[in-house]
Amino acid sequence: MKNNQIVRPELPLETIDPFQASVGCLLVVTFPKTNSKNYPFAVNIAEGAERYAIAVINGKLMHVAVFGKTQADAGRASALLGYIQSWRGALVFVQGQIVQDRYRLPQVLTCFLQSCQCRDKKAHCHRIIDDPFSDIPRNLNMSISISFAPKPQIKREMRIDRFTFPCKYLFSWFRFQEGHPSSLQDQIQAAGVEHGCNVCPNFSSEDFEKIGFRSVMRDAFE
Numbered sequence: 001m002k003n004n005q006i007v008r009p010e011l012p013l014e015t016i017d018p019f020q021a022s023v024g025c026l027l028v029v030t031f032p033k034t035n036s037k038n039y040p041f042a043v044n045i046a047e048g049a050e051r052y053a054i055a056v057i058n059g060k061l062m063h064v065a066v067f068g069k070t071q072a073d074a075g076r077a078s079a080l081l082g083y084i085q086s087w088r089g090a091l092v093f094v095q096g097q098i099v100q101d102r103y104r105l106p107q108v109l110t111c112f113l114q115s116c117q118c119r120d121k122k123a124h125c126h127r128i129i130d131d132p133f134s135d136i137p138r139n140l141n142m143s144i145s146i147s148f149a150p151k152p153q154i155k156r157e158m159r160i161d162r163f164t165f166p167c168k169y170l171f172s173w174f175r176f177q178e179g180h181p182s183s184l185q186d187q188i189q190a191a192g193v194e195h196g197c198n199v200c201p202n203f204s205s206e207d208f209e210k211i212g213f214r215s216v217m218r219d220a221f222e
Contacts, residue, residue, distance in 0.1 A: 029091070032061060
C-alpha cells in the first residue's frame with residue numbers, strides 16, 4: 001500500500017488517495033490520533049464527511065475525511081479545520097496538493113456558507129465595478145452647459161463600462177494587469193488559486209462580464 005493511501009479497515013478493497021480525492025471535492029483533511037480534548041469532536045465531524053476512512057500508516061492512526069461541495073460538508077470542514085489548525089501531523093489537501101498556508105481556508109468557507117443563506121448567491125458573491133481601464137475615453141458626446149462663470153463650460157459625457165467581479169472575498173486583494181497576455185478572466189482565476197478562493201464552489205472567473213455602463217460628465221479638456 002502506498003503511504004498516501006488510507007484504507008477503511010471494514011472495507012479493505014476501498015482506498016482513498018487524498019491527493020486524487022481532493023481534485024474533485026471541496027477539500028480533504030487528514031489527522032492523527034492526539035491527546036487533545038477536542039480529538040473526539042474532530043473524529044465525529046470527520047465521520048460525517050462525504051467519505052471517511054481510517055488506517056494505520058507508519059505506526060500512526062490516521063483519519064481522512066473527504067468533504068463534498070455542499071453546504072453541510074462545507075460547515076463540517078470549517079468546524080474540523082478549527083479543531084486541527086494547530087495539530088502536528090494534520091494535513092489539508094486541495095486540488096491535488098497539500099495546502100501549506102491553510103489559515104485562509106476557514107475564511108473562504110465562511111464566505112461560501114454565508115452565500116448559501118442568501119436567496120440569490122450572486123447578491124453575496126458579486127461586486128459591480130467600473131471598467132478597470134476606464135481612463136481610456138470611449139463613446140464621448142459633447143455638450144455645453146451655461147453657469148454663472150464668466151465663460152461657458154464645455155462638458156462631455158463619458159460612458160464607463162461596468163462589469164461584475166465574481167468574488168467578494170478576492171475583491172480586496174485583486175488588481176488587473178494591463179497589457180498582460182492572459183485574459184481578464186484568467187487573471188482572476190489565477191488570483192483565486194493564490195488566495196484559496198478556488199476552494200469555494202461558487203467561484204467562477206467566467207462570471208466576470210460586462211453588464212452595461214454608467215455616464216459621467218467631465219470637462220471637455222480634462
